[in-house]
Amino acid sequence: MEDIEDLLVGSGGAPPGFRLPLNAVGVNPRKKNKAKPSKVSQMNDPPKIPGTQTIYVKTFGCSHNQSDSEYMAGQLSAFGYAISDNPEEGDLWLINTCTVKNPSQSAMNTLITKCKSAKKPLVVAGCVPQGSRDLKELEGVSIVGVQQIDRVVEVVEETLKGHEVRLLNRKTLPALDLPKVRKNKFVEILPINVGCLGACTYCKTKHARGHLGSYTVDSLVERVKTVIADGVREIWLSSEDTGAYGRDIGVNLPILLNAIVAELPPDGSTMLRIGMTNPPFILEHLKEIAAVLCHPCVYSFLHVPVQSGSDAVLTAMNREYTVSEFRTVVDTLTELVPGMQIATDIICGFPGETDEDFSQTVNLIKEYKFSQVHISQFYPRPGTPAARMKKVPSTIVKNRSRELTSVFEAFTPYNGMEGKVERIWITEIATDGIHLVLIVAPETILGTSAIVKITSVGRWSVFGEVLETLPQVNVKMAPDKVSNQEKHSPCSNQYESCACSKEPEPCSCGPDICGGQIKLDKCTVSKNDSPMENRASKNPIHWFIRKRRNHAQKKVENDNALGIENEQDWAPGGWGFVDRALLVGIFVSFLMIVAVIMHLEFRTLLSK
Structure with a gap:
């Protein structure tokens, strides 16, 4: 059957929401x-x-x-x-x-x-x-x-x-303001462009999505404003290659990112996740992208596929970069962004891949120990140049996939996190038990942020205890306030979790290992508040001291950031006038209550 064109001459079809006869x-x-x-x-x-x-x-x-x-x-x-x-x-x-x-x-x-x-x-x-x-x-x-x-x-x-x-005919891009039913009401998946500029020999997607077509910066910013007003807590920028954004309309990815970041609530209640980008199109913007990834409202995560650790294989794939250039991307972002997490993709058994080529891939993965690796066996897609290349025997492809998976699964990316205090963003209920942080909490915590203490870790999961929920608070300390230990941890600082979100399609190597996606384990949801919150509520003096201490610490940090010297540490001898007045007030109130109770007891005895 031939493709059928729209039959409304000169109208370009019906406007959204209008039924055609x-x-x-x-x-x-x-x-x-x-x-x-x-x-x-x-x-x-x-x-x-x-x-x-x-x-x-x-x-x-x-x-x-x-x-x-x-x-x-x-x-x-x-x-x-x-x-x-x-x-x-x-x-x-x-x-x-x-x-x-x-x-x-x-x-x-x-x-x-x-x-x-x-x-x-x-x-x-x-x-x-x-x-x-x-x-x-x-x-x-x-x-x-x-x-x-x-x-x-x-x-x-x-x-x-x-x-x-x-x-099937391609036309102008669909409008971004069409009605939408999100699978997760807290997550907006925002397409910034369709198609790509690459010509990878194995890829069938470009046959479908076509050449690069980017949405305008203004239309994307308007969509961001709309979804934030709708209560969205995470915005995922998505496309076949986010790094190529805007090259067809005279702008680039850093221009878009800075425009979007300017609209994000400064309290960190809505976070931004940057989608997959191939190395060639971000090499010239690495410092600008790193600056955005350091922003308090942007997850310090990026998905950068390498596909192979061999330049010979990359050339056969027509990937348009070298292993050295991929290393430049990873090394630069890791150096400039505290707690940076990078995910990558590997194709095992691409036509012509030798044992030496595969060994170079294994060594690359071992060297960087990526916390998330999508491992795929090569599949020839009809109509692509790679489908006509001489194939590697399937038994060898499977063995290489198993070997690389074993190498990856030997990594222990979360060791050493026990006892750390992190900020997390909670956007959905987890049922598979493999995501980074699993917490016991009521379902009402969905859509919020929280301070969590890591209690134990596994190969695929980190388990935590909620210390405090944060509907609206400031995030990310200044880089100079992060200790060396915190810089080397998977997260940027003690109040920020790492940044990664699960793709709808699972990793081919098994469970999704995201550098920091936060889930709520449905199997362990409790209708009671956390033990920490119960203890705090039962002891108002401890609650008051903890709140005042946090306030004082924040004031000292702010003063230091502004270059103001402050010699008073938080200690009983260093309390200010307001602190002492409040404590005296509490003590006097306590004495008055005791006096009233004693007076009533005395009158009761006299009446008898």
């Missing part, structure tokens, strides 16, 4: 071999009113795909459709696909087969139909292209009527 959308009525239902069956099973059905949404792939699904779910929900993650409940299935790896596409094929067997209406979106529109599995299926997600309501409605609809 049937003749305004390219459709192909499906041929039905079965006999027409009888009048009796039609009366007993009347058609549902459009907009009242339930849509099952399934997403494969990266955070950009997740954002697209949230936008499509938002538009469908705005028109009255119910959104479900249970396939049995769905009157129609909407599958958003990923073409990066064979397993993702195989899972898509299995789901499509299951949907067809259940005789459910089906709409397929995402990179697979956009990049491989002639796949046999997509025959007779309605399709929404990656730049047509603002038309999903029309496609769904026509598909429910029995029509096949295909919208």
